[in-house]
Amino acid sequence: LCGIIKVLLSRRARTIPPSHHFKTPNPECQALVAGRIQVVTEATPFKGNLAGINCFGIGGTSAHAMLEFDCIETQRQLENHSENVELSIDNAEWRSNMDLNTENIPF
Numbered sequence: 001l002c003g004i005i006k007v008l009l010s011r012r013a014r015t016i017p018p019s020h021h022f023k024t025p026n027p028e029c030q031a032l033v034a035g036r037i038q039v040v041t042e043a044t045p046f047k048g049n050l051a052g053i054n055c056f057g058i059g060g061t062s063a064h065a066m067l068e069f070d071c072i073e074t075q076r077q078l079e080n081h082s083e084n085v086e087l088s089i090d091n092a093e094w095r096s097n098m099d100l101n102t103e104n105i106p107f
Contacts, residue, residue, distance in 0.1 A: 003053040004065070011069055016044045
C-alpha cells in the first residue's frame with residue numbers, strides 16, 4: 001500500500017523522488033551495471049503514463065502492480081475544470097454491483 005501511495009504522490013507532484021541510500025550497483029545485477037535500468041538518484045520528472053510497483057514481504061510474500069495514468073494534459077484539463085467533476089460512490093447501482101460481486105465469495 002505504501003508503494004501505491006508513493007507513486008500517486010509522485011505522479012501528482014510530477015516528480016520521482018530519489019532513492020536515498022543507493023551508492024553503487026550490485027555487480028551481480030548486470031542490467032544495472034550495463035545501464036539498461038537505472039536507480040533514480042536525484043529528483044526526476046515523472047514522464048509517461050505507466051508506473052510499476054513491487055513489494056517484497058517476509059517469507060516470500062510478494063505483490064506486483066502496474067498503474068496506468070491518464071496523460072498529464074488530460075489531468076491538467078480536469079484540474080482546470082474541477083467544478084464540473086462530481087464523484088459519488090454512494091448510489092444504488094454501485095451497491096447492487098457490489099452485492100452481485102461479493103455473494104459468491106466463500107468465507
